[in-house]
Amino acid sequence: MIYKRIINKLIQQVEIRTIPTKEKVVYLTFDDGPEKGILDFVLDQLDKYNYKATFFCRGDRAEANPQLLELLRQKGHSIANHSYGHPNAFDVPADKYVADIEQADGILCTPLFRPPYGSLTLSTWLKLHKKYRMVYWSLDSEDSKLERYHHLQALGKLKAKTKKGDVVLFHFCQRHEKETRQLLPEYLAWLHKENYRSEGIGI
Ligand SMILES: [Zn+2]
Numbered sequence: 765m766i767y768k769r770i771i772n773k774l775i776q777q778v779e780i781r782t783i784p785t786k787e788k789v790v791y792l793t794f795d796d797g798p799e800k801g802i803l804d805f806v807l808d809q810l811d812k813y814n815y816k817a818t819f820f821c822r823g824d825r826a827e828a829n830p831q832l833l834e835l836l837r838q839k840g841h842s843i844a845n846h847s848y849g850h851p852n853a854f855d856v857p858a859d860k861y862v863a864d865i866e867q868a869d870g871i872l873c874t875p876l877f878r879p880p881y882g883s884l885t886l887s888t889w890l891k892l893h894k895k896y897r898m899v900y901w902s903l904d905s906e907d908s909k910l911e912r913y914h915h916l917q918a919l920g921k922l923k924a925k926t927k928k929g930d931v932v933l934f935h936f937c938q939r940h941e942k943e944t945r946q947l948l949p950e951y952l953a954w955l956h957k958e959n960y961r962s963e964g965i966g967i
Pocket residue numbers: 795796846850880881
């Protein structure tokens with residue numbers, strides 16, 4: 765397992781974690797949707813400041829909610845692949861893992877891919893890296909930390925650590941809805957006050 769983790773860290777170094785820029789831009793990203801309720805909330809928040817973001821969709825949830833996927837396209841956000849059924853590359857054979865990502869690609873049609881749990885093995889990366897750009901993150905909002913989540917700590921960390929070109933991780937699924945609803949409005953208001961804007965990740 766230690767070997768797997770070291771290789772995973774090396775893969776993260778050669779793929780996208782930040783997008784270097786001299787401008788006050790961050791790249792807000794949302795994982796694990798689309799799901800009803802929370803998506804509308806996130807979109808309303810982004811619209812307040814005319815922010816764009818990148819939505820790393822699960823293929824199974826996009827397939828179940830085609831109207832939500834269409835809404836993301838209409839709003840001009842970037843759509844990206846976060847697998848079909850959210851497998852962990854550490855736990856499933858490489859061929860099965862790649863087949864899952866390809867199944868999601870049939871629905872989402874994008875070369876941007878974020879591995880669930882941020883985990884890839886060397887064999888899965890070798891099979892995927894020519895077709896996909898892996899997008900990790902440089903700043904975790906911690907809205908998915910469940911019992912470890914603490915609102916003011918999470919907000920304080922975001923305010924202290926945000927810098928130009930950060931790729932910021934949030935979620936847009938019902939499992940983490942409570943935390944996302946609590947954290948996102950205050951963070952966006954702070955970004956706006958600090959003259960940051962947010963853009964979707966281009967291809
Ligand atoms: Zn995920």
